[in-house]
Amino acid sequence: MRVSRGxxxxxxxxxxxxxxFALAPVLTILIGSVSAPLGEPAGFYPGNYLEAWxxxxxxxxxxxxxxxxxxxxxxxxxxxxxxGYALGTMRFPGATVLFYLFLxxxxxxxxxxxxPLFFDLRTLGLTxxxxxxxxxxxxQSIAFGTFWxxxxxxxxxxxxLEAAALDGAGPLRALRSILVPASRxxxxxxxxxxxxxxxxxxxxxxxxTPSGSRRTAPLGLATFQGQYTSExxxxxxAAVIIxxxxxxxxxxxxxxxxxxxxxxxxx
Amino acid sequence: MARSWVTPxxxxxxAFAVYAAFALxxxxxxxxxxxxxxxxFGASTFVGLQNYVDxxxxxxxxxxxxxxxxxxxxxxxxxxxxxxxxxxxxRRGQVRGMGFFRTVxxxxxxxxxxxxxxxxxxxxxxxxxxxxxxxxxxxxxLTRGWLGDPGTALASVGFIGTWVEMGLVxxxxxxGMSRIPAExFEAARLDGAGPVKEFFAITLPAVRGEITVAxxxxxxxxxxxxxxxxxxxxxxxxxxxxxxxxxxYFRAFDLREVGSASAVAIxxxxxxFAINVGVTRIGERES
Numbered sequence: 001m002r003v004s005r006g007x008x009x010x011x012x013x014x015x016x017x018x019x020x021f022a023l024a025p026v027l028t029i030l031i032g033s034v035s036a037p038l039g040e041p042a043g044f045y046p047g048n049y050l051e052a053w054x055x056x057x058x059x060x061x062x063x064x065x066x067x068x069x070x071x072x073x074x075x076x077x078x079x080x081x082x083x084g085y086a087l088g089t090m091r092f093p094g095a096t097v098l099f100y101l102f103l104x105x106x107x108x109x110x111x112x113x114x115x116p117l118f119f120d121l122r123t124l125g126l127t128x129x130x131x132x133x134x135x136x137x138x139x140q141s142i143a144f145g146t147f148w149x150x151x152x153x154x155x156x157x158x159x160x161l162e163a164a165a166l167d168g169a170g171p172l173r174a175l176r177s178i179l180v181p182a183s184r185x186x187x188x189x190x191x192x193x194x195x196x197x198x199x200x201x202x203x204x205x206x207x208x209t210p211s212g213s214r215r216t217a218p219l220g221l222a223t224f225q226g227q228y229t230s231e232x233x234x235x236x237x238a239a240v241i242i243x244x245x246x247x248x249x250x251x252x253x254x255x256x257x258x259x260x261x262x263x264x265x266x267x
Numbered sequence: 268m269a270r271s272w273v274t275p276x277x278x279x280x281x282a283f284a285v286y287a288a289f290a291l292x293x294x295x296x297x298x299x300x301x302x303x304x305x306x307x308f309g310a311s312t313f314v315g316l317q318n319y320v321d322x323x324x325x326x327x328x329x330x331x332x333x334x335x336x337x338x339x340x341x342x343x344x345x346x347x348x349x350x351x352x353x354x355x356x357x358r359r360g361q362v363r364g365m366g367f368f369r370t371v372x373x374x375x376x377x378x379x380x381x382x383x384x385x386x387x388x389x390x391x392x393x394x395x396x397x398x399x400x401x402x403x404x405x406x407x408x409l410t411r412g413w414l415g416d417p418g419t420a421l422a423s424v425g426f427i428g429t430w431v432e433m434g435l436v437x438x439x440x441x442x443g444m445s446r447i448p449a450e451x452f453e454a455a456r457l458d459g460a461g462p463v464k465e466f467f468a469i470t471l472p473a474v475r476g477e478i479t480v481a482x483x484x485x486x487x488x489x490x491x492x493x494x495x496x497x498x499x500x501x502x503x504x505x506x507x508x509x510x511x512x513x514x515x516y517f518r519a520f521d522l523r524e525v526g527s528a529s530a531v532a533i534x535x536x537x538x539x540f541a542i543n544v545g546v547t548r549i550g551e552r553e554s
Contacts, residue, residue: 007462011356018353019371022434025386026374028396032389075285083282086275093272098279105290107539109491111515112532115525116296117289119307139289142282171274200379202494203516218381222498225385232389239385243378250377254370257377261435262442 029243032236045233052237055228061220062241064130065199068216071134072141072198073191079138080145080190085175087146088153089161099150105143110136110203118207132208133216137201141194148260152186153179189260192253196246217242294536300529307523318530328531330506331514334421335490338510341425342432342489343482349429350436350481351474355466357437358444359452369441373434380431384498387427388414391499417504424508427495432488436481443474479550486542490535511535 033049036042053059086092087099113136121132156179164174180187205216215223221242225235250257301318305311322328353372357365375383390397391413398410413423447469455465493512496502502509502517509517511531519528 008362011359011362014356015353015362015368018349018433019368021430022372022375025383025390025430026378028390029382029386079282079285082278086278090275090278091271092275095275098283101291102283102286105286107536107543108290108294109487109512109532109535109539111491111493111512112297112529112536113290113293115515115519115528115532116293116300118519119300119525120293120296135285135289136293139286142286143290146282146286171278175278196377200381202379202381202497203512206497207516207520218379218494221379221381221385225388225498232392235385236389239382243382246377246379247374250374251370258373258438261376262439 029236029239032232033240034237035233037233038231048233048237049241052224052234053241055234056220056224056238058217058220058238058241061215061217064214065217067130068134068137068205068214069195069198071130072137073194075134075138076141076145076194077187077191080142080149081175081180081187083142083146084149084153085171085179088150089156089179090171099146102143102146105140106147108140108143110140113139114204114207121208128209128211128213130214133205133214134198136204136208137198141197145190145194148190149183149186152183156182185256188253189256192249192256193260196249196257199246297529297532297536301526301533303526305525307519307525311526314526318526319534321527322530322534327506327509328511328514331509331511331531334506334508335510337421338425338428338489338492339486341422342428342492343485345429346432346436346485347478347481349433350438350440351471351478353433353437354440354444354474355462355470357441358447358470359462369438373438375431375433376435380494381498383427383431384495387423387430388499391423414499415504417507420500420504420508424492424495424499427499428489428492432485436485439477439481440474443477444470447473475550479546483543483546486546487539490538490542511538 034044034046035048036045037048037051083102087095087102117132117136118127121127126132160178160182161174164178169177200218201216202218202222205214205219206222209215209219212219212223221235221238224238228234302313302315303311304314304318353368356362357368362368389395392398393410393412393415397413401407401409411419413419451469452465455469460468490510491512492510493516496508496510496513497516500508502513512535515528515532515535517528518524518531522528
């Protein structure tokens, strides 16, 4: 089927215009990050990255982000595999109600849970800890993970599980040696999405670390902006440092991001 | 017989325990908090539904709801139009570099919103690239501090939302359109249908489900736009860019009105539930 030449040109014009629109802020930041810091003559300043890293203390805030992300991704994935397995392959009374309870969690905004959590955890002396930042995010990710892996495990042929049972494998071995290996792509998608959500999370991290001692990378950037508002070059360099991990992951694992973000929400 | 639920329970319980303790229980606590007057420490007073009653006449809360409605245009309506058009173009094919366009236009979705805010603050700054471009093309009269001007602050924040959401909507539409059998388009073109007619007769009806999903996601994003507001305007100037999500934080931690903050949080939660159910219902009825 032919599409007229005029239409093809028009299509390209629109696509290129929107691609430029999408890229413009990214390029602004990239160019800004190597341009002259306050009071310096114009030029190329790759040293801004080092300067921003040291001045903004990003070593420690990135470290905090890594710890929080490891806890959230690890716990949420393992726990969701368990709940997805139970809800996706086993029949038991109350299964439907439980499934809807988990589904509800995908709609509960962090704004609603984080205030009581903050005050209750403060009473217990647990604010300013990694767990205070991580566990509310684990809960959110479990809601999605359960839903996601239930669908995945349900779609597996039952003959696989029956064969495992005939071989005398218990439910845990069937899960570990058959279902999980066969579901690797879906699990990778879950890991990648949960990592991105956790890495980019702002509100929960902001509230749960009132002293700033467990400040994650996005909070480090917010604090940096508060202190050095006019240092646009250093601020841009810091922004690039924080955006880089998820952007690189996205460029390499695009299919997982896109599949998860589209199918996960579309079902 | 006992075994039939012992095994599933063992697999389910750890996940459910964490989920219940850190999502369901605190939601219940928020509802409870919303019935009290409390400054975050010391004694609290039971006030019944007074916090909710007060919200009805609260200028900042009403501004937050009004602003959220405006943001919905920028976060949901405009990205929907843009996303539909771009996806239709990509689907019709004969475009080289489809993968490139898809990746680039989706990219804003994966960048932390704090980073997005830093980037756009620089763009909108009085000496930033936006004003430089306006000067260069002879529109110097339009230049201003976009985020500081009460007349443009909300639209400026909203425009960032358009930038963030258009790629997500485009990809949702593309995945819907990929299910349309190619023969349908061929038949339409044999009948002499142009791109516009083809779009309204075939493409649009086929992606109704995806439109519903896109609207639910982007409308909720508009209501919850905390990171951007916190980083760019702190809700100002005045109340011109505050949103429900920002009100929750501001009331709890700056005004120290924890009860009122919780009432806003509960209203926000109910709004999100209602939008999910409402938009989905409308989507189903239409089809």
